[in-house]
Amino acid sequence: MIDDFKKFINQGNVLDLAVGLVIGAAFAVIINAFVDGLISPLIGLILPGMDNLATASFKIGDSTFVYGAVIVAVITFIAIAATIFFLVVRPYNKFKERSATDADVEPTNEEKMVALLEEIARQPR
Template sequence: MIKGFKEFIMRGNVIDLAVAVVIGAAFTSVVNAIVANLINPLIGLLFKADSLDSALVLTIGGADFKFGAIIGAVISFLAVAAVVYFVFVMPMNHFKERAEQKRKAGQPDPEQPETELTVLAQIRDLLAEQGPASGAPTGRHTGE
């Protein structure tokens, strides 16, 4: 039983998941700071409201239904999603794409594997670029 638990813990995906949770928790404060200090004040200026929590309250039978709080939560979620995407995900995807293009530069297309014929053609072209070497056969037979 202990051996199985040890194998489970030592798997790479468990460690990766633990690292992702820790980084995600630390990353939350960055995203929340951007939303609270940049996005929310902009929304407040746009709607001329300090908080949607006290706006749009419907009272029925002594119970308060705070539709403004729901709308505020949806706007906050969309703001967080937008910040995460446009500030972090989109630039990271761009950098990954550029790195992939640099990595692929100069490499043959994996969809078209090299054949013996293409390798021989490359050798022929390289030899033709170098020109005939002194004393090397030209490939012509003189018939002597």
Template sequence: MLKGFKDFIMRGNVVDLAVAVVIGAAFGSLVTSVVDGLINPLIAAIFGAHDISGVMAFTINGSTFSIGLILQALINFLAVAAAVYFLIVTPLNKLAAMRKKDEPAPDEPVAPTEIALLTEIRDALQAQK
């Protein structure tokens, strides 16, 4: 039972998934910091607001609606998704393709040719006589 658990844990996809979750969380916070500290203030400055959440904000009956807050979440999502794709997914896919290319191809059974089949049939018929 412990051997089966060890095999399960040491299986590549489980370990890869655990690493991906940890690295993804850390990487996501890094990209979010760059977006919050650099990109969002630039966008807010373009619109003349001190914070992106104040961009295109309006109030109706005491309720404040903020298009900038939605824009900020969208920018954060797109920045994290693009960074993860281009800096993690693409290089890992290339690495996996290189590994697969380096692995020897499994020996596929070679189908016998027509001559070999006819020779076997001939030999079988001669053995029956």
């Protein structure tokens, strides 16, 4: 049972997933700090009467609706998605395309001639 678990853990997909989760969590912390520390206060400066976007709200009766927190969450999500896309997904896809192109390279004329000569040499006389 332990050997099966070791095989499972040592598979490339599981390790890739674990690394992806750790990197994603690290990106999330950085992007959250960026949005909370820079973007929200900047938007708060632009909009009059609001010192921080995250605290933007309105009241209806006794209920307070903090719509600023939702806007900050959307901005954070878009920033994380864009960061992951441009720093991880695009380079990975370009690497895969380059690897696939390198594997499908047609043999040179010299390689074709050598292959033909070898084939001729193998034929019975």
